[in-house]
Amino acid sequence: MPAPSTHKFVRVENIRDDVVILRDGSLRAVLLVSSMNFALKSRQEQEAIVFEYQNFLNSLDFPVQILVNSRLVNIDAYIQNLEKKARQHENELLKLQTQEYVKFIHGFVAEANIISTDFYVVVPFSLVESSLSQGGAGERIRTLFGLGGKAATARRERFVKYEAQLMQRVDFVSGGLHRLGVTARMLSTEELISLYWNMYNPGDLRKRHLVKSIFES
Structure with missing residues (x-):
């Protein structure tokens, strides 16, 4: 009996068009966020930043994930x-x-x-369409990307629709971060692949080669 593949423990189903697709059919965009030296700010500046950060969090009607990734250089x-x-x-x-x-x-x-630290904000969008509620996660993925049906064009249009809603969230989060005094840039497909590869292969953090074909079909 062959040993189970470690791939089944990875929640990522695919990465395309600068978007991460998880096995449950939900989408993720990842923003690389700049840092600031909070300790060097004046007391008034610190209070203003904390107040703006509080307003930013209160303005969100969807969850976000804040990720701090440190690695050897x-x-x-x-x-x-x-x-x-x-x-x-x-x-x-x-x-x-x-x-x-x-x-x-x-x-x-x-x-x-020598440690390099990067800061990310992960922006989610979950598929909540009733027609995709049957068949399990794998079926939802195939339905969304036309891997198991005939109407590939319609399904591609559906993905574009969901992607557009995800981008609206990305713009909203980017604007909120900008008001805090930091910049945010959305990772490209290749950058996402490199990020996930390094996170799932911590023993290879010193290797900076980009693995382009991991999620290619």
């Missing part, structure tokens, strides 16, 4: 580039300074890990 390529530049310097002083800087970086990395 591989700076081997950066160090190799510095070493290459050091060898190419004709000015002996610049060469020596670059070599000393590389030595400092090596020592720093040996003592502490």
